[in-house]
Each structure stands twice: as C-alpha cells, then as structure tokens.
Amino acid sequence: MRAFLKKEWMELVRTGRLLLLLLIFILFGIMNPAIAKLTPWMMEIMVEQLAESGLALTAVTVDAMTSWTQFYKNIPMALGVFVLLHSGIFTTEYQKGTLIPVVTKGLSRPRIAAAKTILLLGTWTVLFFLCYGITYGYNAVFWDNGIARFPLLGAVCCWLFGVWVLAWMLLFSIAADTSTQVLLGTGGVVLGIYVLSLFPKLGNVLPVKLLDGMSLLSGNAFPKDYYASMGIACAMAAVCLLLAVSCFNRKNL
Amino acid sequence: MDMLTLSHVKKRFWEKEVLQDVSFSVPENTVFGFVGQNGAGKTTAMKLILGLLSCDEGRITVNGSAVRYGNTHTNRFIGYLPDVPEFYSYMTPAEYLAFCGEITGMPKPETKKRAAELLALVGLEQERRRIKGFSRGMKQRLGVAQALMNRPRLLICDEPTSALDPAGRKELLDILVAVKKETTVLFSTHILSDVEHICDELAFLHEGRIALKGTLEEVRKIRRTAAVELEMEHARDAGLLLRECPFLQRLGHNLLLLREPEHLPEVLGRIAEKRLSVLRVERMEPALEDLFMEVIGK
Numbered sequence: 001m002r003a004f005l006k007k008e009w010m011e012l013v014r015t016g017r018l019l020l021l022l023l024i025f026i027l028f029g030i031m032n033p034a035i036a037k038l039t040p041w042m043m044e045i046m047v048e049q050l051a052e053s054g055l056a057l058t059a060v061t062v063d064a065m066t067s068w069t070q071f072y073k074n075i076p077m078a079l080g081v082f083v084l085l086h087s088g089i090f091t092t093e094y095q096k097g098t099l100i101p102v103v104t105k106g107l108s109r110p111r112i113a114a115a116k117t118i119l120l121l122g123t124w125t126v127l128f129f130l131c132y133g134i135t136y137g138y139n140a141v142f143w144d145n146g147i148a149r150f151p152l153l154g155a156v157c158c159w160l161f162g163v164w165v166l167a168w169m170l171l172f173s174i175a176a177d178t179s180t181q182v183l184l185g186t187g188g189v190v191l192g193i194y195v196l197s198l199f200p201k202l203g204n205v206l207p208v209k210l211l212d213g214m215s216l217l218s219g220n221a222f223p224k225d226y227y228a229s230m231g232i233a234c235a236m237a238a239v240c241l242l243l244a245v246s247c248f249n250r251k252n253l
Numbered sequence: 254m255d256m257l258t259l260s261h262v263k264k265r266f267w268e269k270e271v272l273q274d275v276s277f278s279v280p281e282n283t284v285f286g287f288v289g290q291n292g293a294g295k296t297t298a299m300k301l302i303l304g305l306l307s308c309d310e311g312r313i314t315v316n317g318s319a320v321r322y323g324n325t326h327t328n329r330f331i332g333y334l335p336d337v338p339e340f341y342s343y344m345t346p347a348e349y350l351a352f353c354g355e356i357t358g359m360p361k362p363e364t365k366k367r368a369a370e371l372l373a374l375v376g377l378e379q380e381r382r383r384i385k386g387f388s389r390g391m392k393q394r395l396g397v398a399q400a401l402m403n404r405p406r407l408l409i410c411d412e413p414t415s416a417l418d419p420a421g422r423k424e425l426l427d428i429l430v431a432v433k434k435e436t437t438v439l440f441s442t443h444i445l446s447d448v449e450h451i452c453d454e455l456a457f458l459h460e461g462r463i464a465l466k467g468t469l470e471e472v473r474k475i476r477r478t479a480a481v482e483l484e485m486e487h488a489r490d491a492g493l494l495l496r497e498c499p500f501l502q503r504l505g506h507n508l509l510l511l512r513e514p515e516h517l518p519e520v521l522g523r524i525a526e527k528r529l530s531v532l533r534v535e536r537m538e539p540a541l542e543d544l545f546m547e548v549i550g551k
Contacts, residue, residue, distance in 0.1 A: 004356065006355075007341065010344065011343075014343035097335060097337070097339045100333070101338075101400075103305070104333045105353060105357045106326075107357075109323075116361060183279075
C-alpha cells in the first residue's frame, strides 16, 4: 500500500492539483479576515450612493465574528472546488485502464481503495485546517478570537461535513464510470439532504447542520446540539466507505 | 508441463455467450498464438485468466494453480501487456518500473537492477522524460518491460502489435522472441503474419469456440494441399512447358501450378528433355490467412 500511497502523492504534486488547492485554501484563509477588515472602507465608499437611494448607514463594527462569518460562507465553496478536482479519483483510472496492471501485479483492491481514501481525507484535513489556521491567526492579530465560543469545535463540525461529502464522492467515483456521474451523484445527495434538513426535526440531526458553525461561535447553540448530526455524519461516511470497498471488489476494471 | 490450461470455460455477458466451452493448454516456454477476429472473445479469455472476470463454468489453471476471480494469487506468475497499455503519465519509465517492482514486493536493490535490465531490453534506457510525451510504440515497449518486471512464468499479451507501424511491430516481436527463453508467452492477435513469425503453437478462436489448435506444422497439415508451384527462368520456357503439359495452370509470366502431384515425374521429365531452365519447384504451403478465412467461413 505504501507504493500506491507514494504514487497518489506524486500524482497530486506533479499534476499541479496540490498547488492549485493550496493556493485556493490559502486564498480563502486570507480572504475571510481581509473582507472583514475591508468592510468599513467599502461601506465608506458606498455611503454616498446608498444615501442617494434613501439608505442611511450607521457605523459598521467589525470584529472576529465578521471574519468567522466569512469563513463559514467560503468553506463550502472551497469544498466544492476540492470535490471537483478529485471527482475523477477512480473514474479516470477506469477510463485509462491504469489500475489493471496494478491489480494484476497483486495489489489488492481494498488496499488501493484505502490508499486513495487516506490521501484524499489527509489532503482535505491539511488544507481545511490550513485555511482555518490562517483565518484564526489573522483574527488574533486584528481582533480578539475570545469573543467566538467553541471556534475549534465549529471548525471540526465543518471539517466533518467535508469528510461526509468526500465519502459519498468516493462511493460514486468507485461505482460510476465518468466524473460527471460522480459530481451529479454527490451533488444530488447533498442537495437531497439539504432539502430534508429544511424540516426542523430532521434539520437538527442531518449532516447539513454541521455547516452552521456560526450558531456555535455566537453562543446560540451548544456542542450537544451537534452531537446527533456528528454521529449521523460519521455513521453515513463509514457506511459509504464500506460500500465503496465492496463495490470496488466487484468492479469490472 | 503446461503453464496454462483452460478446461471447458464458458462466459456469458447478458444474452451473449462470448466463450462457449473453450479448452486449450499452453506448454511451458513456447510462444502461443491466440488467434481470432475482433470480438471473438480473446480479451475476455485473457481477463478470465487474470482473474479480472469470473468464469460462468469451467476451470483455468496457471502453473498448476487454479485461477480465482478477484485477488487471485496466480497473478504472481503472470505478466500482462494490454492492447493499449496506459501508464501514469507524470512518471518517468524508471519511476513506473520502480512502482511496479514495489507493488509486487521486490526488494529495492533488485527492483533497481531489474528495471535497468528491462529498460535496456526494450531500448528505453536513455529515456529520462516523463511518459506523457511517449509515442505509441514507446508505450508498447514500456508495457513489455512492466509486464516482465516480476520475472513472470507466463506473459500474456493482448494484441500487442495491432496499433504499431511495421518497425514498431518488428521491435516488439523481437522482444517477445527474446523473452521466450525464460517465459511462456500467450499472444493474442488477428495479424497472422505475426503468428507465423514467432509462434510455436496456436489456437483459432471463432464464435466463442476453439475452431483449430496445434503447432504451426500440425495446423498447416490439416489443409496441406498437394499442389506444386514451378517457377521458370523465362516466360518462353513456361509457355513451352504449358504446351507439353496442358494439365499445368499458368499463374504468371513464368509461374506455373501443378494441381495433381502424380504428374510431377512427367513434368520433370519434359523439363529435362526440352532443357528448360527452372528456378524453383515448391510444394505449396497453405497460408495461415487461408486457414483463418476457412475457419471463419469466408
């Protein structure tokens, strides 16, 4: 499995995917406090235009919470780019037939699936917490992170949502034949769960709740409010990964 | 000893029975031609041997061990060259072979040594570029190198020459002949001249069944014609002989065909009597292509 992990890492680096993702996640990390910092200046520029249309602006207060709000708005976008760039994780190998020599040389299919999963989730974890760390650092420099309650737990919830999405993406990538099918499948599941979460009772336990880190940071929610959705996200991700391995064992390469 | 045996193998995809009771054996250290039209089921048979597909019925053994669908241990005896080998294009040939060595569990120093040997064998030892810029022929040669990396007892090549130009084909056939000393080669193709060049034995697969099998000599004997071809030095001599022996048939200016060999002494007598100049008298071998056409009913 070490050899295949090494190959996956080489692919990530040499195809330029890692560099692109690094740039995106660093950019998002910087953008969160930057947008917050620039908000008063932008408002000042717009104040005259707004006055003409009858809107009066009072003083805008900006703090760490403004930056964290941006973080929770931007992270789903970054996750979308991450999924888009990894949607061909298996399908590209099926289409090219590059897995056939690997399998016929005796590397077991579960090991191939495990290596790809480890690198995918590892990359997501590093990039996510890099983005979080950059935002946290700038917030600490410009404002005070102390006004945000449970910032790390909020981030872990958001990261877990990403893991849940990636588990679905892996399952679809193993089962499907093209990247479009993978994106449609993954997008369809996320959309379906989002629609279901509009029902209040379901909304409190489904994984989409994990994206609502701001309630946790602002004190409108408590860690125990997230335990059910965390548990369900973990269980669903585990089932997806088990199904993915089982499906890969039967896949006609 | 037989390196590979297929006994009563059947494979069906939905309603289509791709392989119907296929049985043949490949003796050790031979180059075995697996011949058939496109869509005859050659690739399916190879995937069954590799455990990439499951048999509906029958049994396949490699080096005496039964092949199982999925992660079959018999693959440690096998090297596989697909018809269009694809690689990780961001790797160099040496990196790809090192990767292959590592997944087969070879120790690092041996991997390095073997990779260098094989790159020299396929003429890619000077290539430092990534595989991305390789031509089809270069990829095919690298495909042979990766297939031989684990010193397989059986090398399976799926139509390796079908997409190559004549020079590339010759290079590849030369490599296959060179590896024959230490490896049994199963070679699927529909290019019959390749079979005639390098194969010791062959099997014709037609409509999911083995229509013909044996050594090249045995297969030819089945359809050996008794006809004799005579090539005269001058067209004038050919005309003269034709007048003396009207049972001859003219094939060209100075080329004659004798369909009934019992007349051969008479023809040779006339040639001597008339002091005609002969370049060649040869018993005609049926071309594999003729046999193939007969097998497929065209």
